Amino acid sequence: MSAPVLAIEGLTKQFGAVRAVDDLTFTVRPGAVTGFLGPNGAGKTTTLRMLLGLTRPTGGRALVGDREYAAHPRPGRVVGAALEASSFHPGRTGLGHLEVFAPQVGVSRARCRQVLEAVGLDHAASQRVGRYSLGMRQRLGLATALLADPPVIVLDEPTNGLDPEGIVWIRRLLRQFAAEGRTVLVSSHLLREVEASVDEVVVIAQGRLRHASSLAELRTRATPAAYVVAPRPDVLATLATDRGWTTTADGDGLVVDGATAAEVGAAAHTAGIELHELVRRDVDLEALFFELTRPEANR
Amino acid sequence: MTHPTRAALLAEYRKLVSTRIWWLLLVVMVGYLAFVGAAVSASFAFVPEGVEAPLVGEDAARATYSLVNGVGYVFPLVIGSLAMTTEFRHKTITQSLLVEPDRTRFLLAKLLSVVPIGLAAGVVGQLATVAGGAPLLAAQGDGAFLGDGDVIVGLLLGVVVVALWAVIGVAVGSVLSNHVAAIVVILAFTQFVEPIVRVGLGQVDALAGAAAYLPGGAADSLIGASFLGGTGTVDLLPRWAAVLVLLGYAAGLAVLGRLTTLRRDVG
Incomplete structure (x- = not known):
């Protein structure tokens, strides 16, 4: 056709x-x-x-x-x-x-x-x-x-x-x-x-x-992110910074921006860092869509 | 593949017959005209002693049978107007214009598509008027005159007039696309405004001729009789002029509708 x-x-x-x-x-x-x-x-x-x-x-x-x-x-x-x-x-x-x-x-x-x-x-x-x-x-x-x-x-x-x-x-x-x-x-x-x-x-x-x-x-515009809880958050934050990821404290854990949960898990495993929680927290398409369609005055 | 105009006509015809409203209106029309036919023929047949009969003989018969127009025209007008206003009421106008973006062709198809139903309404309406009026004229009055050539021509033209009203109804609906507005205006005009104006104009010698140019007057002229009075008391147009006046109303209103309602954005 x-x-x-x-x-x-x-x-x-x-x-x-x-x-x-x-x-x-x-x-x-x-x-x-x-x-x-x-x-x-x-x-x-x-x-x-x-x-x-x-x-x-x-x-x-x-x-x-x-x-x-x-x-x-x-x-x-x-x-x-x-x-x-x-x-x-x-x-x-x-x-x-x-x-x-x-x-x-x-x-x-x-x-x-x-x-x-x-x-x-x-x-x-x-x-x-x-x-x-x-x-x-x-x-x-x-x-x-x-x-x-x-x-x-x-x-x-x-x-x-x-x-x-x-x-x-x-x-x-x-x-x-x-x-x-x-x-x-x-x-x-x-x-x-x-x-x-x-x-x-x-x-x-x-x-x-x-x-x-x-x-x-x-x-691809959607950024990956993960939420991690580790007994030694400072060690984890250093690791993230070394990899070029940014971290922000969030409650008991850290939000790692720029990495998928799988990447954070693999990096921690290689470095021998203990993790207690590892959760996906990607900026998903819906959030991106919401951002794209926000009224112009608020952008 | 069928020609676009033929396809549009077929579509418009199917729109009409796939709903119930038109034959419900026909049923009411039949009952109403039979009743009014009987009532008016009674006024001619039972004239008290010493009172001059308003109409006698063939004039009485023709005036009675012309009620299909004089009283019945509200029905084909409403049927025709609904064919257009329904499109706006139920928003089917969107789909109609998607398959036929040529709005002039859409309107022309709509105007012509009501002719078969208008003729059907004319036949049943005329039969109902005769069924209501003829028995009393025959039994008590001067006769029903149903074999008379002039009367038969009047009856047949009564059918044509009803079909023309349906076409004019579509044109009215194209100007007043809101169904309530269209029906209110049609009822007010046919049941109140026009009869009063016609009678009023008839009282003034200088203006009496103008009444025949009103839509109902023109339609009576085409039939050749009016229940408002016999030949001589009511001015009527020649038949050819009457047809032109009626078609003029249809065309004028349709052009107005094309330039207003059908020029606007849909949706």
Whole structure:
């Protein structure tokens, strides 16, 4: 599958006095899952709505392949999007909802049933959407996005309302989409929610780009640390300083920054230093994410 | 692959028939028109001694059957407006514009998609009006005139008028995208404002002709009869002009909706 690249170029949206999206630039490559991350109100949904032609940018542009979304002759066949878990007519059945949008993405009624089955809603096909749980609505939204088997998939907070089983299911599905060569963009306000399924991360806050890289690269920014309790903390501190690690006293023990728990353990073992406690205390991705998305004034 | 316009029409049609509201409204419409048809025909059939009948003969029959417009038009208007306002109420407008970003095509498909249901409403509404009105006219009045050519043309045009109202309803919904606002305005206009203005204008000789340009007056003109009075007492437009006036209301409101509601950001 040769899927198009998504290119966000200097995208800006002004709502009255509020600049919801501010000169945002990033690209989303095919064959990978890109996590679009930021706290609530960061401008994620507004960005996605501009990408999908629902909201007009104040400045800049968003391209799907070589043109804007609305300039594609059949955009629904190129991009499958699920934006809100609540945008269904409650009186329509799940199957009825898919059948409404089937003609415009050029698929048959049989395909609607097939997709409903793929998202695990076949048992609720003829049930009115008004009676669906939030998790079922998320699945129906995903089914709508997948109707035309599109090369680009855009999902806004797809894990909201899903049970743990559903979250695992979504993760596996996202990995599968990337493996098939599709371009996948998934927004979330929690890095932890998508950590297991994304290859790339784009972090925004207050409408601005804060970070864009592979998840692996972001991980290298996370610093390892260990908490150690030793009967002779002074000897241990000297050892740490020799290795180029920094130490700070913390209660009965020491926090060693710049080393993993395994490295501290190995060094102590080699030096014949007795340890009573050895615990990982890495600055994890979540803490790093929190740091990246802090309001600008506090940075 | 189907043409985008055909696909949009099919999608809009499926949106309508996959919900229940339109046929619930039809059921109410049938009951209401049968009742009003019976009541109005009674006023023509049972005229006290010494009182001049408001309408007699064929005029009475045609005026009774025209109630499908004069009284019934609120139903297709509401059905049509809901086709649009429901999109905003339940936020399905997002998905609708994702699969059809051309908002003009979306609006045109929506306007045309209500025609089949409008015609169906016209047929059942006209049948209900006749079923309510004809028996008393035939039994106590001057006759039902159901075999008369002019009457039959009026009945058929009554069906067309109802379909046109459904289209105008969509256009109203595109201007007033909030369903409560749309319904309140439709009820106020059809049940209160327009009847009063029409009767009021009819009292002033210089302005009497203007009443036929109001939407309900134009629709009565297309049918060729009005329950507000017989030929001669109510000014009506020629049929071709009546069609143009009605289409003008639909087009004017639709353009307004396209330039307001459908120009805005969605979400």
